[in-house]
Amino acid sequence: MSTTEATVVTVRIPTPLRSATDGQSTVEVEGTTVDDALRALVDEYPDLADNLYNEDDELRQFVNVYVDDEDVRFGDGVNTKLESGSEISIVPSIAGG
């Protein structure tokens, strides 16, 4: 048994982005913070990058991230700590004219 167990979390992928994750609705990645986990996700599935991050390499404004039903904006944002088994959801907010 390893002395440093990895923090493995599940990321729920919104329907339209599943074409970038080989059709998978959930993906397991390692990461101790939301930022770590999302960067690992994008490393594994690079086609997600432009849809999640803007030109300044920040999460796009309409991209909301939940960890186990909590919106991270009301906590520590992308620095929110993760535990093994946490579920991250990528949730768009929608607007237009």
Place this chain on the structure above:
Amino acid sequence: METTEPVLNDIRAHGADAYPEEGCGFLLGTVTDDGENRVVTARRATNRRSERRTRRYQLTAEDYREADQAAREQGLDVVGIYHSHPDHPARPSETDLEDATFPGFTYVIVSVHDGDPKNLTAWTLAPDRSEFQREEVALHALEAA
């Protein structure tokens, strides 16, 4: 997108009911093997804009999560969004493009003139996010849906 006439009529009816404000909601359905969105249900939502609802619409992340949950309970997914354009053509506005989310969603727009729903069109965001591209609306008979 593929859908049925009753789904389109639900969207038109919401556009008329919301007039002169913009009505909006979610499209629930499945994705076919060749990547088409097949819309089974149009789910009404509340326009969350606090002002200028005649020209703008908004759906929160919580609204999306609710719709996603409802979809999953029916074995479906959120595959798109619809909204109305009161007294404005059924094509994406500059604001629609600025605020666009993910390519792969179907965006349905219905124009409503003097309270009567007119044209209904479907669009998808280009992969490079530069523009909305027109989607054909293929109608199926009810039993095939």
